[in-house]
Amino acid sequence: MNSVLITHIRKSIDLNDSEAEIVLSYFDHQTIKKKTLLLEEGQICNKQYFIIKGCLRSYIINNKGNEQTLQFGIESWWITDYMSFQSQNTSHFFIQAIENSDVISINKTELEELLARLPKLERYFKLILQKSFGAAQLRIKYLFTMTAEERFHHFRDSFPEFVQRVPQYMLASYLDFSPEFMSKIRAGKM
């Protein structure tokens, strides 16, 4: 099952079988039920999660007291609060399973040990972060420049499977429009 991670790493860097074994020896596997919280606001985020199967999201509570989704993750995606993980300060985010999911995780100490043993993995993690940061830059652009309708169509074209898998109200909060507007789009009225 954990070979999902090895396959993913090998898309970016070479890793022989004994190195792959070392990598996997540092990870813990968890099967978690839908709605399980892996991180809550105010906790220190001590783990990076890699999704083997299922779907997770990070969210915040906005100033109206509502959950607002900031990020989704599916198979072969990493999810964590990098700022809390790096600084070991308390997190601003929640991380939650939105399907029954299989995840593997590594904590900060283990990750540093693994990177010291296999420094070539730094490049893999750098490339993951480069993609994530690039996507976050674009997300900020789209929040500023697209109408709700344009954001929905762009998201649907870019990530069609999310639109099927993710509850409507979460997608609405991610795309920053009301559930009512979302219902209209789904009903083909927009």
Add this chain to the structure above:
Amino acid sequence: MNSVLITHIRKSIDLNDSEAEIVLSYFDHQTIKKKTLLLEEGQICNKQYFIIKGCLRSYIINNKGNEQTLQFGIESWWITDYMSFQSQNTSHFFIQAIENSDVISINKTELEELLARLPKLERYFKLILQKSFGAAQLRIKYLFTMTAEERFHHFRDSFPEFVQRVPQYMLASYLDFSPEFMSKIRAGKM
């Protein structure tokens, strides 16, 4: 002058003097005048810029036709469009000097050569990206959760020197409120 970069790298990883020389041999130095564009929307972003002296920003043209600042950078900050740099697709962003500035830059081919010669630098770039992505996650949270007034106070407390250095209309667009609201804040009316 370029020792600014070496000092910055040495905050994250060890680098001896001969390695430092290798690093610097890969960078080009540019002195650029205020308002110079280093990247324009539609171009391929082929360089990563490190700011030795001065101040730069990335911005977009929003759907009202106005410039909207997405990121500022000052001394010892990196600025680029990572998505365009990585994929070599056209950029969605502009990068511009907002003061007369000294920058050094490295292109994609040179960077890959340098990383092949000194793989330890992967960790340095990973840590830069980890901070940048963590900050982008928080920025998205603040756009969703803070009022304009709260965003201004938070920004002023976090980056006091920017409020002095950066033109008012750019800060207003970065914090996503009108120049009129910004003027009120500056005049102490908010």
